[in-house]
Amino acid sequence: MQARLLLEDGTLFTGQGFGAEGASTGEVVFNTGITGYQEVLSDPSYCGQIVTMTFPLIGNYGINRDDFEAIRPYIHGFVVRRHEDVPSNWRAQYTLDRLFKEYGIVGISEVDTRMLTRILRQHGTMKGILTTGSERVEELKERLNASSLLRDQVARTSTKTVFSSPGNRERIVLIDYGAKSGILRELTQRGCDVVVVPHDTTADEIRRLSPDGIQLSNGPGDPKDVPQAVETLRRLIGEYPIFGICLGHQLFALACGADTEKLKFGHRGGNHPVKELESGRCYITSQNHGYTVKEQSIAGTDLEVTHINNNDKTIEGLKHKKFPAFTVQYHPEAAPGPFDSSYLFDRFLDMIREHKRNNPQRPRQAQLAEALRGELQYAQK
Ligand SMILES: NC(=O)CC[C@H](N)C(=O)O
8 A cells, every 4th residue: 555745845755554544644753762663652742743763664573562651642643664564572462553553543664764854854843744545746735734733632632530540658649741651650660649630630629639749741732732731830839849741841841930942853762862960960861842941931930950951952851949849851751761860750759758858747727728828829919
């Protein structure tokens, strides 16, 4: 089955279709990971995007039951150089082709992904249309121009209901903006009592869960598309220890008065070098983001930059100067790795314990009264 990918700049790639038949549009982005295609295609942060892998051999170890980052893939298409449909791995349960057929995702192989990536690096990410149909190119162009990028991906990927993963240690409320399951895994591995809540849960609803700390998840799209999430965070900063990851980092920055902007082609891969400014240490990190916190917007806020990207010097980590809260743009829960940054979850738990030591439990009623006072003051602002 023939398939084609047309980019906004008119470049047309022709290749072999796999997975579902049909057509779909999305933002075309590239990921440089050598392994981990199952984690990439099931990471909700790619919702609405057509992803190309720069590594040339994809599908060779199949799809297994363990490595999903979400219950289903949300990508709008997958572009590879060579698609291997006879997996060779003891964990493989079925093929990429079957997964894509089940979820209606169109794949294309035999594409010069190196050329595609160079185009995206030069022009920046763009819209594309991927099809297995026989439409005329003019028709594809019209459909592509008429299409618009999604703005509601957080609502599409966030859990609709509250659920918990009980543990006997700290109670963490994980706000799910389109969370990867890796975050829940890291918290539960540490014995945390995790309550996962939908993206639009109010500050009061979160308070009622009496968290010891709040974890902000990754998620798809532009952080400015979820202003209500920023509002909620504004109310919670200072009240609870907070750790934010990726979209959570960007939302936290917006809530603290900083600004975000879109990167030309983003950071997506498993080997992005990040420098921790305090120690001068370099960490190799997994990344997947198209937006970043604007450096100039930090001045005048209560934020301090803790990490930067060694390649392009963009902000990779922040902490609040007054309150127990820190965030990173990259993925400490990365799967299949690197694991360099998983210590950040331990740091979060240390921060919570220290916060508890410094703020011995006040009676529950006093806590609620305080929260209510906070809300009233907020409402009067
Ligand atoms: N992985 C993420 O959370 C990505 C954050 C945001 N959607 C971005 O692209 O920048």
